[in-house]
Amino acid sequence: MPSAPSARVEAALAEGRALEQAGDLAGAIGAYETALGAAPDDAELLAALAGLAGRMGSHAAAAGLWAKVAALEPGRLEAVDGRARALRELGQFDEAVGLLRQALLANPGEARLWNSLGVALTQDSQAALAITFLDEAIRLDPRHATALYNRGNARFDLGELAAAAADFAAAARWAVKPSDAAMIAFARATLLLAQGDLALGWDAYEARLSPDLADPLTFEVPGARWTPEAALEGKRLLVVAEQGLGDELMFANVLPDVAAALGPQGRLSLAVEPRLVSLFQRSFPDAQVSAYATERRPAGPLRRAPSVAGPIDLWAPMGSLLRRFRRRLADFPSTSGYLMPDPARVAHWRGWLGDGAPAIGISWRSGKATGDRRRFYPPAELWVPLLATPGMRFVNLQYGDCAAELAAFRAAGATILEPPGIDLKQDIDDLAALCAALDLAVSVGNATAALAGASGAELALIGAPASWPRLGTDDYPWAPQVQVLIAPGFGAWEPVMAQATALAAGRARP
DSSP states (O other): OOOOOOHHHHHHHHHHHHHHHHTOHHHHHHHHHHHHHHOTTOHHHHHHHHHHHHHTTOHHHHHHHHHHHHHHSTTOHHHHHHHHHHHHHTTOHHHHHHHHHHHHHHOTTOHHHHHHHHHHHHHTTOHHHHHHHHHHHHHHOTTOHHHHHHHHHHHHHTTOHHHHHHHHHHHHHHOOSHHHHHHHHHHHHHHHHHTTOHHHHHHHGGGGGOTTSSSOOEEEOSSEEOOTTSOOTTOEEEEEOOSOHHHHHHHGGGHHHHHHHHOTTOEEEEEEOGGGHHHHHHHSTTSEEEEOEEEOOTTOOEEEOTTOOSOOSEEEEGGGGHHHHOSSGGGSOSSOOSSOOOHHHHHHHHHHHTTSSOEEEEEOSOTTOOGGGGGGSOOGGGGHHHHTOTTOEEEEOOOSSOHHHHHHHHHTTOOEEOOTTOOTTTOHHHHHHHHHHSSEEEEESSHHHHHHHHTTOOEEEEEOSSOGGGTTSSSOTTOTTOEEEEOSSTTOOHHHHHHHHHHHHTTOOO
């Protein structure tokens, strides 16, 4: 039986939770750790610190702290669930599943544990098996909104989109917390897009800007907020980019149509990620292009456009423009390359490559290939047969720290060129030129793929089986030159990697 917390511990918990609520996470950690100095075995303090560690992405620390809580209070299911969540984020799915199975032997009536087990299996590319356990969670608690949402995600992974839609609708009906309702609304939007219902999907996609989401993005920019009904001809429109770098590159597909709608008397201003300014200015020479500034605040990030000059009539988040200009697949242009790499740098990279064997660029993961994202990328070892294709030169396009993976590829016999004098994460303009100079790029769905596609480069896109950016097709409407290679299921990457290998081999010169 846990002992009652002391007045000092209660005060520290109250202070820490208030600081968390206000967004002062560092202050909350300080409050909890100070109290732990006097009460190192207090389970409530350890649990509070474990939850905060997970929220801040310190998953190894969270797993260790939850283990301490479980040791102090063996029957505390919150500790089992929390530790399993941390293990999932670390990619330790077998450990998470084992922990949950053991807990379920003693607690077979606990819906939260069945739900957690289903999530672990979904994230480990076992969605069909996961549904069995999520079904049990829902049988035990038919109004378990989180389990309904997670079963919808598992069905989404399996391509059972109508069933996923039904689960998301039920989850929305029973959601209590505004943050859960907002998360479910966003999932329903991406599902509509994956079904190819662009008109409803883009309207629903406004859910991405809900203030009820965790860490919501807000804007402080001049002008009135644009709506799809607003007339644009002759207006001074500010478009503020949003989401991740890949989304900014993908959504820029709409900008030529926006500029045309403004007409010769209108003016387009763009506020984009700082790394994109030079590329966008070259691509849209009549627009005023500047970098946005994002301030991290307790309530969520605040985005401004500090360098925008002159008066602004209207402003829009870039993704919102799709509601007007991309309501049908027929609205997407049939031509490739709405972004223009620097011709001088394209020539530079072609000179570096010379006239040798075909040059194939490779990028095999995102910069955040952890937890839930791991299943979207083939394991690195499955790239080895592609890299053994004779008569090819392979060029590294992978951003971030990938030295260990490159070393493993080379140990397996691969020869991979590393382009000199370029930071593949920071030098986006030069990376666009490099992609354009290659014979082909082979990439998973990440920022590099979005850049190559937007720049008109030849790209083989290795796609996960459930991917809303394909908009209900087996193609990539944002860039028609892209060849999409779709895995038959999560975890079933061998066929698609064999396709990529055959595609590269087909580039061999006689």
